Amino acid sequence: xxxxxxxxxxxxxxxxxxxxxxxxxxxxxxxxxxxxxxxxxxxxxxxxxxxxxxxxxxxxxxxxxxxxxxxxxxxxxxxxxxxxxxxxxxxxxxxxxxxxxxxxxxxxxxxxxxxxxxxxxxxxxxxxxxxxxxxxxxxxxxxxxxxxxxxxxxxxxxxxxxxxxxxxxxxxxxxxxxxxxxxxxxxxxxxxxxxxxxxxxxxxxxxxxxxxxxxxxxxxxxxxxxxxxxxxxxxxxxxxxxxxxxxxxxxxxxxxxxxxxxxxxxxxxxxxxxxxxxxxxxxxxxxxxxxxxxxxxxxxxxxxxxxxxxxxxxxxxxx
Amino acid sequence: xxxxxxxxxxxxxxxxxxxxxxxxxxxxxxxxxxxxxxxxxxxxxxxxxxxxxxxxxxxxxxxxxxxxxxxxxxxxxxxxxxxxxxxxxxxxxxxxxxxxxxxxxxxxxxxxxxxxxxxxxxxxxxxxxxxxxxxxxxxxxxxxxxxxxxxxxxxxxxxxxxxxxxxxxxxxxxxxxxxxxxxxxxxxxxxxxxxxxxxxxxxxxxxxxxxxxxxxxxxxxxxxxxxxxxxxxxxxxxxxxxxxxxxxxxxxxxxxxxxxxxxxxxxxxxxxxxxxxxxxxxxxxxxxxxxxxxxxxxxxxxxxxxxxxxxxxxxxxxx
Numbered sequence: 125x126x127x128x129x130x131x132x133x134x135x136x137x138x139x140x141x142x143x144x145x146x147x148x149x150x151x152x153x154x155x156x157x158x159x160x161x162x163x164x165x166x167x168x169x170x171x172x173x174x175x176x177x178x179x180x181x182x183x184x185x186x187x188x189x190x191x192x193x194x195x196x197x198x199x200x201x202x203x204x205x206x207x208x209x210x211x212x213x214x215x216x217x218x219x220x221x222x223x224x225x226x227x228x229x230x231x232x233x234x235x236x237x238x239x240x241x242x243x244x245x246x247x248x249x250x251x252x253x254x255x256x257x258x259x260x261x262x263x264x265x266x267x268x269x270x271x272x273x274x275x276x277x278x279x280x281x282x283x284x285x286x287x288x289x290x291x292x293x294x295x296x297x298x299x300x301x302x303x304x305x306x307x308x309x310x311x312x313x314x315x316x317x318x319x320x321x322x323x324x325x326x327x328x329x330x331x332x333x334x335x336x337x338x339x340x341x342x343x344x345x346x347x348x349x350x351x352x353x354x355x356x357x358x359x360x361x362x363x364x365x366x367x368x369x370x371x372x373x374x375x376x377x378x379x380x381x382x383x384x385x386x387x388x389x390x391x392x393x394x395x396x397x398x399x400x401x402x403x404x405x406x407x408x409x410x411x412x413x414x415x416x417x418x419x420x421x422x423x424x425x426x427x428x429x430x431x432x433x434x435x436x437x438x439x440x441x442x443x
Numbered sequence: 444x445x446x447x448x449x450x451x452x453x454x455x456x457x458x459x460x461x462x463x464x465x466x467x468x469x470x471x472x473x474x475x476x477x478x479x480x481x482x483x484x485x486x487x488x489x490x491x492x493x494x495x496x497x498x499x500x501x502x503x504x505x506x507x508x509x510x511x512x513x514x515x516x517x518x519x520x521x522x523x524x525x526x527x528x529x530x531x532x533x534x535x536x537x538x539x540x541x542x543x544x545x546x547x548x549x550x551x552x553x554x555x556x557x558x559x560x561x562x563x564x565x566x567x568x569x570x571x572x573x574x575x576x577x578x579x580x581x582x583x584x585x586x587x588x589x590x591x592x593x594x595x596x597x598x599x600x601x602x603x604x605x606x607x608x609x610x611x612x613x614x615x616x617x618x619x620x621x622x623x624x625x626x627x628x629x630x631x632x633x634x635x636x637x638x639x640x641x642x643x644x645x646x647x648x649x650x651x652x653x654x655x656x657x658x659x660x661x662x663x664x665x666x667x668x669x670x671x672x673x674x675x676x677x678x679x680x681x682x683x684x685x686x687x688x689x690x691x692x693x694x695x696x697x698x699x700x701x702x703x704x705x706x707x708x709x710x711x712x713x714x715x716x717x718x719x720x721x722x723x724x725x726x727x728x729x730x731x732x733x734x735x736x737x738x739x740x741x742x743x744x745x746x747x748x749x750x751x752x753x754x755x756x757x758x759x760x761x762x
Contacts (some may be wrong), residue, residue: 150469153490170473170716391648391754398490398750431717435710435759441757 127366130281134321135288135312137280138185145184145217147173149286150264151293161412162420166297168290171431175209175241177358178286178309178429179273183210185282187218193417197267198425202255204230205271205358206430211330212241223268233434261265273309275364284312290425291320297425299410299418302377303331304328304337307358307367309429314374325376329408331355332380341371341378344391355383355439358404358429385410393428397442400431401441446685447596449511451638454603454631457504461601464503466492468536468605470612475715480731481739485616487609490720490750493668494528495558495630496677497605497748498592502529504601505590506537514539516586521574523549524677525749528591529583531560542575542587593627594683603631610639610746616744618737622719623647623656624678626686628748633693644695648727650674655681659691660697674702674758676749677723698737702728706758719750722758726730 136298152167170178187199200223201211208224215222222243226235227250238245248258263270271279277436286309291297300317304310307328316324330337334352348362363371381389390406392413394398408426451465471486489497491731505520509643520530527543532746534541537680543564545554557564567577571643582589590598619636623629627649633645640658653671665683682690709725711732712718718730727745731738 176717322661394719394754398495398719400713400719433758436761438754438757439753 128277128393129366129371130277130284130312130314134281135316136282138278139285139288141188141280142181146192148289149173150322151290152397152399154208154397157392160392161424162416163412164425165412165423165424166288166290166294168427169399170286171405173381173397173429174208175213175237175360176430176432177206177210177340178283179206179210180213180426181285182276182279182282182312182417183207183271184217186276186278187211187220188212189278190269193205194269197269198222199266199271200224200259200262200266201271201273202226202259203273206277208236209241209271211271212238212243216242217367221266223262223266225262228257230435237432239299241416248372258303265361274306274361275366280308280312280367280370282312283309284316286427287313287316288320290427291317294423294425295321296423297321298423298424299325299327300420300427301329302427303359303404303407303429304330305334305358305401305404306361307337307371309427311367311370313427313429314370325418326373326374327411328375328378328437329411330378330380331359332382333387333405334359335380336378337371338378341375342369344372354386355403356386356403356407359407363398366432379411379412379415381407381410386416391440400433401428402430402433405429405431446688449603449631449634449686449691451553451634453600454607454635457597458484458604458607461500461503461509461604464507465500465604466497467608468492470609472714476711478634479711479733480743482743484743484745485609485613486716487605487744487746488676488684488718489605490658490718490724490747491625492749493750494525494532494556495749496529497602497746498523498525498529499532499573499600501595501603501627501631502526502533502560502590503536503603504596506530506533506596507540508597513588516588517541518590518591518689519543519578519581519585519587520590521578522592523553525751527562528560530590531557531691534760535561536576540585540587541648542581542585544574544581548706550753555752593625593680594685596635599627599689600629601631603606603635606632606635606745607639609746610636613744614640615742616640616643617638617741617748618646619744620744621731622675622678622723622748623649624653624723625680626656626682626690628746629694630686631690632746635687637693645693646691646730647694647697648730649699650678650705651701653678654699656690657699658696659687660669660694663691668704673705675705675723675726677721678726698727698730698734700726700733702704704733708732710759718747719752720747721749721752723752724748
């Protein structure tokens with residue numbers, strides 16, 4: 125079966141659909157970061173998006189695409205991170221139920237966020253098999269529509285709207301740095317960027333400790349991560365066939381960075397820019413600083429994917 | 444001797460003088476904060492100002508006001524906080540020397556910030572007498588001009604430019620909440636606010652543990668703080684005759700908040716708005732939440748004074 129891949133036109137349609145429902149987030153700059161990197165760097169701040177992450181774009185688009193009949197049964201997912209919170213709020217905004225399968229041991233702040241936005245949580249064991257079984261149970265019981273965190277046409281279209289806004293605001297971007305986990309943001313961003321600016325380079329940024337996209341991209345074959353361990357908890361997931369196909373077509377390069385670079389870039393952004401970014405969002409900034417020869421003298425765009433951190437458990441240590 | 448008090452015209456002149464040298468900082472809103480407070484709240488984000496604090500406005504204005512002859516001998520101060528860093532950068536930008544008397548035991552990040560901006564530091568004992576003696580020594584040795592952190596006409600004029608921008612961007616503000624330590628920001632802000640919008644209420648926000656402005660305002664007599672202890676380390680200083688005179692004329696009320704409210708407001712802003720604010724900046728937000736009957740249903744402006752925090756020593760604890 126051929127997987128359906130979004131075109132730029134689909135992203136334009138999504139943008140119209142979600143306009144007024146999602147924030148048009150600001151683009152910030154920092155003379156400190158420019159000096160350190162030798163580049164002119166622009167940050168698209170999706171940490172200021174509703175629920176604190178770009179995920180609200182895709183979730184909103186997916187929820188808004190449902191027919192009245194489908195929508196009335198609600199939506200469901202098994203993400204334990206930002207996607208679950210985003211889907212919960214998008215569902216509540218449309219006035220429909222949201223069901224989330226979550227591992228019993230998920231961090232308390234994440235459980236609270238999902239509950240805060242009004243979703244019904246079903247706890248399960250922390251294995252993929254248990255999550256899928258629990259989700260299937262929910263779907264057959266309720267008739268809810270499963271909205272995958274990234275392997276979903278409408279989710280990818282929604283995520284692609286951030287890069288579209290970014291290039292509207294800063295048309296001179298030469299290189300776009302985007303974090304890659306499951307590939308929803310990277311695939312959507314790459315479709316928008318290549319459509320809006322032919323010569324732009326799109327680079328996926330990945331923790332070395334969860335480098336399935338890097339290895340898949342190098343080998344031309346989808347290679348899922350086995351037991352990835354990284355502080356960038358939003359990037360533990362592996363590409364799907366769909367996101368991989370888009371990335372192979374539109375992305376120029378995947379670059380990886382070690383954990384120490386991610387923590388140090390995160391601290392730099394907090395200290396210099398006074399904005400809170402989550403570890404996953406520090407990965408492109410770490411790439412910027414770890415590969416200066418690729419970026420010096422250029423106009424660089426970085427998508428800050430989110431700002432949801434556990435303030436009681438930060439990674440900063442005496443240096 | 445009559446102390447010279449700035450007029451709104453002086454603030455307008457300062458704004459022209461420092462335009463292009465300081466950031467015009469953004470105004471942010473948060474639907475989460477609006478819901479919690481029952482008000483429509485606008486945040487003027489001086490944490491995004493150069494050196495991470497509004498202090499750069501006053502320091503720049505003071506440095507730009509010096510004649511060539513005076514400027515050539517440099518500037519000096521004995522603040523150990525944001526003013527010293529601000530004065531150092533303002534001096535470097537004009538190409539003149541900056542001398543800072545700092546207590547030997549000042550926190551390392553503060554010493555590093557001042558040094559980073561190129562000031563020459565002279566260490567002294569942590570008493571006011573030692574600081575003043577050291578500063579006097581610097582001034583007689585170098586001929587540098589002493590720029591007081593707040594008891595200075597040009598510094599107050601510079602600080603007043605933030606409120607002016609704020610009211611230009613959000614003309615409908617009904618109440619302005621400003622932190623008060625030495626009173627430079629509050630006095631400058633109150634002059635701007637009352638000139639631009641006659642009916643506006645200006646409220647000084649102070650830690651209960653450093654409530655000299657509250658007590659002075661209530662009694663009509665300047666009462667300095669004795670050994671204040673608060674997490675809001677930018678608000679330990681006491682009003683001067685000059686700032687007190689302005690505050691008596693233009694400020695409507697001083698409200699105080701306990702330490703627990705400051706910490707909890709700081710955490711709320713970090714979590715909901717994804718911006719880093721220093722403890723002193725959380726004081727107006729704490730006032731907003733501690734006195735809901737005063738603010739519900741109104742358009743409230745809060746000046747976020749700065750974002751310089753020690754990330755290795757944050758006050759957040761399990762709640």
